[in-house]
Amino acid sequence: MDAEVHTGIWINHSLGPVAGTTITLPLLNGYLLVSALSLFFIAVGSRFWKILSFVSHQLNATQKATDVQHHQHQAILRNAETSVIAAKEFFVLPFARRRGFQGSSDFRRSALRSWGWTFLALVNLCVWPLLALFSSYITYSAEDDVLIRPGACGIVSDNSSASVFPKAFLNRTVIADVHARNCYRDNASSTSCHIFVRTPLPRSIEYYLGDVESLWYPSQEFYRTDANLALIWLFPNHVLSLDPIDDPFFGxxxxxxxKELTFYEADNLVNVMACSDQGQxxxxxxQGFQCTSLTSVTVLEDEYFKLGLNPTQEATVRLITNLTHEIDDSIGGRGISALLASEMVMGLVQDFLPKTQWMAEVxxxxxxxxxxxQYELAKYAIGPPSPLPKGVLLQDPQTPQELNLCRSMKLPNPGQYQSFSILGLSTIFGVGALIIITSLIIEPLAHHAFTKFSIRNDFRRRQWSLDGKLQLQRMAYEHVGIGLDHIKLPTISTQKKNDKHVL
Incomplete structure (x- = not known):
């Protein structure tokens, strides 16, 4: 079942208008988006380190007398552009100062102080790539479905006595048989099951066995006005069994x-099972969970107006009732291949069957x-092949609601596309953009607040400026007698024309 897939933004109403807003991209474009997300996470991680280092520096700024290592930590926090550089400098710092230690205890204390900052930098370094790996849980759509791009939408029906339509009908029945055998049995796990949005469709079964001791006689009650009745005839022909079978249909x-073996013959030359199809x-x-009566599908078409449905729901009901297949549709033209029991026949010998085999068949x-x-609903949107085979009639959508159903069909992702949640992407890019913007404005905002509203904390602003690499350079040159011009911005140093860098 080939279908063209809509690429772009659409809403998966199964998840709601917000969580269900989805963008579907071809596989290559999806990989590019995933790669861009990974790079974006790395960029956000580097900017988050700027926030983290600024906050850490400001919290550790003090007017009290401190040791050299504290100032070295502050200088690294101020000037390390990335968490990788910071982790490296914090890690090697105790080794660089080891000659000045009095003993191993001094080294351990120094290492513990520096390596705590190393751990913080490494955490920031590792967290963001991990978040990039797990971003798929946020960005990928909760349902890996795609929206069908409608083709020649409509209901296909037979308009002649040609053999084309019966052949197509039988082909669909064979497809349904294979899919039901693989996917509707208990513990089914075939990889071929994921061709419809919901497999299997939820269903429940109740058995009414009747008075098993009584005989059946045709009566007026045999004719059902509230159900479609089908009679299934089983001709055992010359099939034998090696074991007795107690199933009422396959007895x-x-x-x-x-001389060598004992075979068991069928109890009857012909067995008949009556099945009634009803829908609701x-x-x-x-309010009150309104339902129609339990009746035939044909009558349902005349009762749904009692439920107070909106026009779109009414169009959906009409489509489902038009495309519903009953039990006789699943059997017609199939012969013995319509029976699960045929899987247990070799030649003319039937293997053992449980006494509930008839239930499994139904x-x-x-x-x-x-x-x-499910197949017909998908084909409704996809449309038949073009040109139409001879004798096949396409009934076009008659109302805007029916036409909208053509544009609202979805199928599981066939594998050539990737669907992403717009909500997840917006969350990632929104939070990331907020972190990037915050990293750019946190320094001037904090320093402006210290200057205007918290003068007693203005020393934090001054220490941030003095710990800058250009200020440290200026102070180092001035310490050895190299004159520098007066500078308006404390983070930028200048040099006189005749000054020489001799240290």
């Missing part, structure tokens, strides 16, 4: 012995109907 009890529609959002037929419904 084998009559013995047929030979409910409006779960209405479950399978019903599951095939659900698969067919």
């Amino acid at each position: 084998f009890h009559a013995t047929n012995s030979s 529609l409910c409006n779960v959002h209405s 479950r399978h037929w019903f599951s095939m109907g659900l698969v067919n419904l």
